[in-house]
Amino acid sequence: MINLPELRQKRRGEFWAQILPYTQYIIQSGVAVLTFFLLIAFAAWYTTFVQNIPAGLPVYWIMLVLLTPLTVYGSVRTYMRPADVVFMLPVETQMNTYFASAWRGGMIGKSFWLILLAIVAWPFYVRAAIEPKPLLVLLLCILLLKGVSNYGSWQEMRMEGQRARVGYRVLRYIAIIGLLGAVLWLPLAMAIITLVAGIVIYVICLRLPGKVAVPWERLIAAEKNHAASVMRMLGWFVDVPTGERKVNHRRWLSFIGKRLPWKQEQAFRFLLTRTFIRTELLPTLSRFVVFGIILIVLARESWFGIAVYLLFIILAGMQLTMLRKQHTDTLWLSIYPLPPAARRLETIRLITIVQLVVAIVLWIPIAITGNIAWLIGALIAGLLIVWIQRASLNRKWLRELQLEEEFE
Amino acid sequence: MEQVPVLQVDRLTGGYSLGKPVLHDISFQVGKGEMIGLIGLNGAGKSTTMKHILGLMTPQGGEVHIQGATLRKAPEQYRSSLAFVPEAPQLYEEMTVREHLEFTARAYGVEPADYERRAARLIDLFNMKEKEDSLSMHLSKGMKQKVMIMCAFVAAPPLYIIDEPFLGLDPLGIRSLLDFMVETKQGGSSILLSSHILSTIENYCDRFIVLHRGRIIVQGTLEQIREQTGQQGTPLEQIFYDLVQDSTWTVSND
Numbered sequence: 162m163i164n165l166p167e168l169r170q171k172r173r174g175e176f177w178a179q180i181l182p183y184t185q186y187i188i189q190s191g192v193a194v195l196t197f198f199l200l201i202a203f204a205a206w207y208t209t210f211v212q213n214i215p216a217g218l219p220v221y222w223i224m225l226v227l228l229t230p231l232t233v234y235g236s237v238r239t240y241m242r243p244a245d246v247v248f249m250l251p252v253e254t255q256m257n258t259y260f261a262s263a264w265r266g267g268m269i270g271k272s273f274w275l276i277l278l279a280i281v282a283w284p285f286y287v288r289a290a291i292e293p294k295p296l297l298v299l300l301l302c303i304l305l306l307k308g309v310s311n312y313g314s315w316q317e318m319r320m321e322g323q324r325a326r327v328g329y330r331v332l333r334y335i336a337i338i339g340l341l342g343a344v345l346w347l348p349l350a351m352a353i354i355t356l357v358a359g360i361v362i363y364v365i366c367l368r369l370p371g372k373v374a375v376p377w378e379r380l381i382a383a384e385k386n387h388a389a390s391v392m393r394m395l396g397w398f399v400d401v402p403t404g405e406r407k408v409n410h411r412r413w414l415s416f417i418g419k420r421l422p423w424k425q426e427q428a429f430r431f432l433l434t435r436t437f438i439r440t441e442l443l444p445t446l447s448r449f450v451v452f453g454i455i456l457i458v459l460a461r462e463s464w465f466g467i468a469v470y471l472l473f474i475i476l477a478g479m480q481l482t483m484l485r486k487q488h489t490d491t492l493w494l495s496i497y498p499l500p501p502a503a504r505r506l507e508t509i510r511l512i513t514i515v516q517l518v519v520a521i522v523l524w525i526p527i528a529i530t531g532n533i534a535w536l537i538g539a540l541i542a543g544l545l546i547v548w549i550q551r552a553s554l555n556r557k558w559l560r561e562l563q564l565e566e567e568f569e
Numbered sequence: 570m571e572q573v574p575v576l577q578v579d580r581l582t583g584g585y586s587l588g589k590p591v592l593h594d595i596s597f598q599v600g601k602g603e604m605i606g607l608i609g610l611n612g613a614g615k616s617t618t619m620k621h622i623l624g625l626m627t628p629q630g631g632e633v634h635i636q637g638a639t640l641r642k643a644p645e646q647y648r649s650s651l652a653f654v655p656e657a658p659q660l661y662e663e664m665t666v667r668e669h670l671e672f673t674a675r676a677y678g679v680e681p682a683d684y685e686r687r688a689a690r691l692i693d694l695f696n697m698k699e700k701e702d703s704l705s706m707h708l709s710k711g712m713k714q715k716v717m718i719m720c721a722f723v724a725a726p727p728l729y730i731i732d733e734p735f736l737g738l739d740p741l742g743i744r745s746l747l748d749f750m751v752e753t754k755q756g757g758s759s760i761l762l763s764s765h766i767l768s769t770i771e772n773y774c775d776r777f778i779v780l781h782r783g784r785i786i787v788q789g790t791l792e793q794i795r796e797q798t799g800q801q802g803t804p805l806e807q808i809f810y811d812l813v814q815d816s817t818w819t820v821s822n823d
Contacts, residue, residue, distance in 0.1 A: 408663045410704055428675035431668075432661065439663040439704075492659050496623055497676040498648035 163252060165259035172240035176388065183395050199472065206465040211284045220289035221345045225338070226455065227282055231275040232303055233337050235311040237267040241384045246377040256375050267311055272304055279303060294349060302344045302356060309360050310337045312367075318379050319372035329370070336363045386441075393441065396483050406440050414438045426500045430507035436487050437511065446480055449473070450519055457526045467539050470523055474543050477519040478550040481512040485558070505558050513551045520547055573637045574598040575650075575728050575759040576622065582630035583621050584783075590629055591617045592783045599728070604750060604760040606770045608805075609780035610813055615763045616656065618780065619730050622761070623653055635728055649677060652721035656733040656763075658713035660705035666692075666716050667701045670723045677724040684723065691719040694745050711737040718746055722753065729753070729760045735769065747773055771805040781813055 187193070239260065249256070279300055287293045294302075313333040320326050336359060343355040386407045418434030421427050437443055453473035460466035485508050488494055494504065520543040528536045576599040584591035592614050599605050609615050620626045622633050624640040624647070632639060640647045660669060667688070674684035692701055695715045705713060714737045721729055731750075735743050750760055751773065764770050771791065778788040787794055795801050800808050 406662070408704065408706055410665075423675060423681050425676060425678045428672060431675055432664070432672050435661070435664050435668060488661075491661070492625075492655065493661075493673075493676075495625060496648065496651075496653050497673070498645055498678070499676055500645070 163249075165252065165255060166262055169240055169259050169262055172242075173238070176240055180391060180395065187395070195472075199468075202465055202468060206460060206463060207281075207285075209463075210459075211288060214285065214289050218289055220286060221342075224282060224286055224290075224345055225342055227278060228275070228303055228341060229338055231271065231278060232307050232341060233310050233334060235267055235271055235307065235314050236387055237263045237311070237315065237383075238387055239263050239380050239384050241377075241381050243381055245381065250377070253375050264311070264315070268308060272307060275303060275307060276300060292348065294344065294352070298349065299344070302352070303341065305356070305360070306337055306340055306344075309363065313337075313363065316367045316372065318376050318383070319374075321371045321373060325370045329367070332363070332366065390441065393445070393483060396486055408439050409444075411438055411443075414443075425498070426503045427507060428497075429494075429499055429503045430511055433484060433487065433508060433511050437484060437515070440487075442480070442483055446477060446515070446519070449477065449480065450522055453477075453523050454526055457523060461527050461530055466527065467535075467542070470527060470539055471542055471546060473523055474516065474520050474546045475550070478512070478516050478547070481515055482554060484508055484512055485554075505555070505562070509551060509555055509558070512554065513547060516547045516550065517544075520544060572601060574600050574634075575603075575636055576761060577634040577637075578618075578622065578631070579634070580631035581618070581621055581628055581633065583626055583628045584617065585626075587629060590783065592621070594631070595780075595783075595785055596631075597778050597785065597788060599759045599761055601727075601759060602754055602757050603775045604754050604762060604773060606774035606777040607761055607763040607780065608765075608767060608770075608777060608809060613780040614783040615780055616732060617783075619653075619732055619761070619763065622730055623651070624648075650726050651728040651730055652677075652724045652726045654717050654721045654729070654731040654734050656736065658710065658717045658737075660708075660713055660716055662704060662706035665702050665704055666697055666708070666719075669705065669716055669720055673720040674723050677726065679724060683725075687723045687725065688719075691722055691749075694749060695719060695742060696745075709737075711739055711742060714738055715742055722749065725758070727758055729758060729762075731760060731762045733764055734762070735764060735766050743769070767806040767809055768804065777805065779809060779812055786812060 237260075240263075249259075280296075283296055283299075286299075287296075310333060313329070313336075317326050317329045317333070320329060340356050340359045343359070344352050346352075347355060389406055415438075417438055418431055421431050421434070450473070453469065456469045457466055457473075460469055520540075524536070524540050524543060527539045530536065578595055578597050581592055581595040582590050595614075595618060597605075607615050607618065617626065621628055622635075624633075624644075635647050635650045638646045638650070661672075664672065670688045670691070671684065673679075674681075674688070679687070692698055695718070697712065697715060697719070700708060700712060705716060708716065714734065718731075718734060721731070729750075734746055738746065747769070750762070754760060762770060762774065776788065776790050777794060779786050779794075787797055789797065791805060794805075794808060795803060798808055798812065800811065
């Protein structure tokens with residue numbers, strides 16, 4: 162008889178055992194020091210900001226934007242493997258014991274960050290809001306909503322039919338964001354009544370569509386994506402196997418790269434452009450840029466805003482270096498007659514183009530301030546960073562190629 | 570003047586570790602417009618031979634020439650001269666069927682007009698019109714195999730290395746492939762084909778190479794092989810079965 166909770170525990174241990182050795186490289190890469198300084202800079206800026214909150218700031222909207230992602234988004238790590246659909250099918254009826262710790266982990270782990278965020282935002286909220294809710298009430302409400310969102314997300318996975326899953330996902334987003342809004346905007350008693358009534362209606366709605374007991378294939382695919390996203394994040398700092406990738410057609414972006422010159426040396430960029438627009442790289446970068454814009458808008462009047470602007474360009478560049486790790490082991494690049502330097506040159510070219518676009522998009526909130534010296538200085542510094550990162554990547558790549566040649 | 574063979578394999582010895590070669594002293598050649606069947610049991614060395622020709626493995630001894638060039642001396646000419654269809658489809662899951670063809674055409678330097686013409690023909694021939702804008706990850710195994718085959722043919726090089734192409738193909742797909750291979754051969758290109766479906770390739774290949782335990786135990790046209798084995802009028806499948814069972818053929822060559 163398989164001990165299912167123990168099996169998940171063992172798999173969890175194995176997964177993190179392969180991740181842990183890489184953490185030292187992350188620390189060595191200077192991220193720890195950078196994060197530390199950034200925290201100090203943020204603390205200094207935030208203290209000043211809270212003491213002099215500009216009049217008319219849309220506090221409830223800002224709180225809604227801050228709290229929504231961590232409340233709505235919930236991932237459950239099951240550590241399931243493709244072979245499970247064959248070997249664990251006989252114990253399908255007992256799989257809840259396997260998933261129990263995954264559900265707990267999904268709630269507890271993510272709630273920590275949500276609570277931290279709420280506590281950090283609290284001084285701003287309590288000063289800026291007309292009728293702020295007590296901290297404990299606010300925390301209880303958002304944790305309750307997070308629990309409901311996690312439950313809804315799991316039920317969506319169990320639903321039969323793509324249409325039902327998409328529909329219920331949209332319903333969950335609307336319900337959670339709407340109820341979070343109710344908690345922020347409505348008077349306390351009304352907010353609680355709305356919250357409870359909303360949750361009851363939502364949970365009843367969840368009971369309507371047909372569901373499978375264990376959505377094996379979807380769980381395995383979701384687990385692959387989770388594992389890949391951990392590897393992707395590690396990949397910003399150190400060479401790790403890229404693993405499984407989540408791919409989305411995004412037909413509306415298919416025009417990108419179609420007009421590339423029809424030359425052998427640019428064939429690789431054609432492939433890499435497809436990889437960029439259809440894998441998780443583009444949405445991850447887009448979310449990151451949106452987050453950057455929000456921070457820059459809040460802090461653009463101070464030096465902290467410029468620091469955030471430059472930091473986000475650097476981090477975007479680091480994310481984009483993931484493109485370098487794509488297609489490292491593909492058969493066709495060993496067989497097709499591509500010019501030897503094409504891979505390096507075309508990858509660097511694409512990274513630079515995208516990083517330039519990011520630098521300009523992030524610069525727009527600074528440009529709108531109208532302070533000429535400020536906006537020109539920021540743009541020059543931003544472009545300089547793109548150029549430095551490009552040169553550094555090229556140098557590093559050439560050095561590695563040289564080492565490989567010497568080794569051979 | 571003697572014509573240079575499209576593929577020339579000279580005394581090729583190779584494998585995955587130095588002390589234990591998988592291939593022993595293999596020599597054969599493929600002429601212009603020839604279709605050669607490379608046959609053998611699982612583990613006989615067919616895929617290893619192909620990997621050496623593709624340059625994915627370095628020979629421990631001997632040489633491989635494609636149109637007179639070696640991979641070491643003229644890598645771009647060598648690579649441009651061959652296309653490969655692997656046994657298991659290997660596609661980029663983020664690209665559509667059409668984009669795979671376009672990427673291949675771009676990589677081989679095929680002119681855009683030629684690409685458009687060839688791609689339209691292949692898509693029609695392999696019944697892939699409805700799927701041309703689908704991501705490869707959404708295709709069935711047989712369709713993925715068709716994409717692999719189409720990619721090789723859109724490049725139109727002088728030499729095709731085709732490993733077990735019929736796996737997963739439906740009967741119509743097999744027929745289309747065989748017809749297209751004959752057409753390609755008649756157009757002057759050469760094909761080295763590995764397959765276990767001996768009854769099918771018997772009627773299509775010009776010559777056969779029988780590999781057993783990393784050695785060529787017999788090669789030639791079907792008639793020559795029948796003469797060498799003394800089995801006049803016997804189908805290829807039966808000759809092959811007798812060859813690999815018969816200890817005199819296998820032991821004397823070990």
